[in-house]
Amino acid sequence: MVFLTRITLAKLRKLSRHYLKEGFRDSLKIFVSGGTGGNGLPKFGGIGGQGGNVVVVGKENISLSDVYKQNKSKSYVAKSGRHSSHNFILGPPGENTKFEVPVGVTIFTELGKKLGEINQEGEELLLAKGGAGGNPKNGYLGTKGQAYPVIFDLKLIADIGLVGFPNAGKSTLLKAVSHAKPKIASYPFTTVRPNVGIINYKDLREISMADLPGLIEGAYANKGMGHRFLKHVERTKLLLLIVDINGFQLSPQYPHRSCLETILLLNKELELYNKDLLEKPSMLLINKMDTENAQQKYVEIKDSLQNISEIAKKYPDNIRPENVLKFTDILTISAKEKLEDVELVKNRVRKLIDVMVQLENSEDVSNIHDVYNNLKDALSEKGPNLV
Known part of the structure; x- marks a missing residue:
């Protein structure tokens, strides 16, 4: 009986290794x-x-x-x-x-x-x-x-790259907006390989979205998924940062980070890996607004989000980025519970991607950089759309 058990376990190990070889x-x-x-x-x-x-x-x-x-x-x-x-x-x-x-x-x-x-x-x-x-x-x-x-x-090529700490809701959002079927669970690091979903619109427009493995503090130095994650961000057109309104704690050995701290930390990790990533168009999604006291927590940070570059100066060096992302939109959502929130995200990302495509296809190629900078300045002056 023991002999047969060993044979069975050996076969299972071979199957497991075979699966890993044939995966992404x-x-x-x-x-x-x-x-x-x-x-x-x-x-x-x-x-x-x-x-x-x-x-x-x-x-x-x-x-x-x-x-x-x-x-x-x-x-x-x-x-x-x-x-x-x-x-x-x-x-x-x-x-x-x-x-x-x-x-x-x-x-x-x-x-x-x-x-x-x-x-x-x-x-x-x-x-x-x-x-x-x-x-x-x-x-x-x-x-x-x-x-x-x-x-x-x-380096994965997608229109949109989902950026966030583990368990922020990236896979849930990807599943909601596309036909992708990523593994979803209520524990960190469910996603260990990139998943790409296609967002389909009624007029047959398609936009690709990549759900990438969650970051941890020190990812820029290749901790956790490290560079295996961050390299994929380089080839996306739009960064979609998603954070949990309740903050995040990887384990008891790590400090609990508030929602605002996770935003700054994600910004800092991107900056330390490649500061050019901060020049990409970006949006911020504050997720899990269906949880207890979520609305109250959001009210407490709403004003800070409108002036995040100044607020960042109050934080220590290990959290504070030198330069902050200029979010074109800041949306509060419940990717799991509210279909209307998912539709809002789909419409907002499409508008921004379509503007970018128009700029890329502009006949006056020499003027694209100036037009894009003017667009970013206009969006910054107008301020993000806080829902």
Whole structure:
């Protein structure tokens, strides 16, 4: 009986590991090798063929998991060049090896050298160059191609990125506004992998929203999900910060943070990771307004939210960001209980995304930056829409 139990547990462990391998991937390590150059023919001055190259091609609607499944050996080797001969004084070159990767990846060597990025479908990038064919300079002996491990680092592409501490209600909101089915529970870190949902509108407009793993204090220094979360924020158009009106406490070992403190901390984490993120358009959602005494707690911080840059100066350095986000909207919602709140969020994010699209498609490209800054200033002067 004990023997059978051990066998069963072993099978379950294998299934568990298999599941993890087949799940979402935002990083993948593979080995690439350019082909070896063909040998030359000294007697006739023949030149060997150049070794083939390893090249990646950008492709929409595929994932790094797909790349892994297509070649589980995780090795791509190009063909070697042909030797020079009596019939072929110039040896034919080796065939290139090409494979597809998702748009949005950055490729590094194992030592951290950046080889490049793939940002558009059909875009190509040379990863490993084939060796030179045999010629007088190398004694007519073909040389080996470049060979090393490379790492694909994927930054998720979505219109909207949900930013918040664990259990703030990000997954609940994503489920409410889209057809995504993220795991939801009343404990931190339910989301351990990014979920992307599509918000559909009656006129067939679609906007993508990414629910990313919750931050913790020190995420900028790679604590918790750290950089695995924050890197995805870089490729979103709009930051949607969501906080619990009751504040947040990760565990008894951590201090309880009020709603206002969580807003400042989220701002600070983004700033410390990449201050350019503060230039992105952003909205703030204060969630769980259906809970006890929520309205009273909101009334206590309402005035502070209208002047958050000044209020931030009263907090210690470990909480206070140097620069604060300029929220175009601040909405109080109950993502779980009120459908009208969900509809309000859908309409507000669409208006802002549509304005951004218009600016991006403007014929006067040189003026986009000025127009966008004027738009931000106007929104700032008008003040956020406090519901």
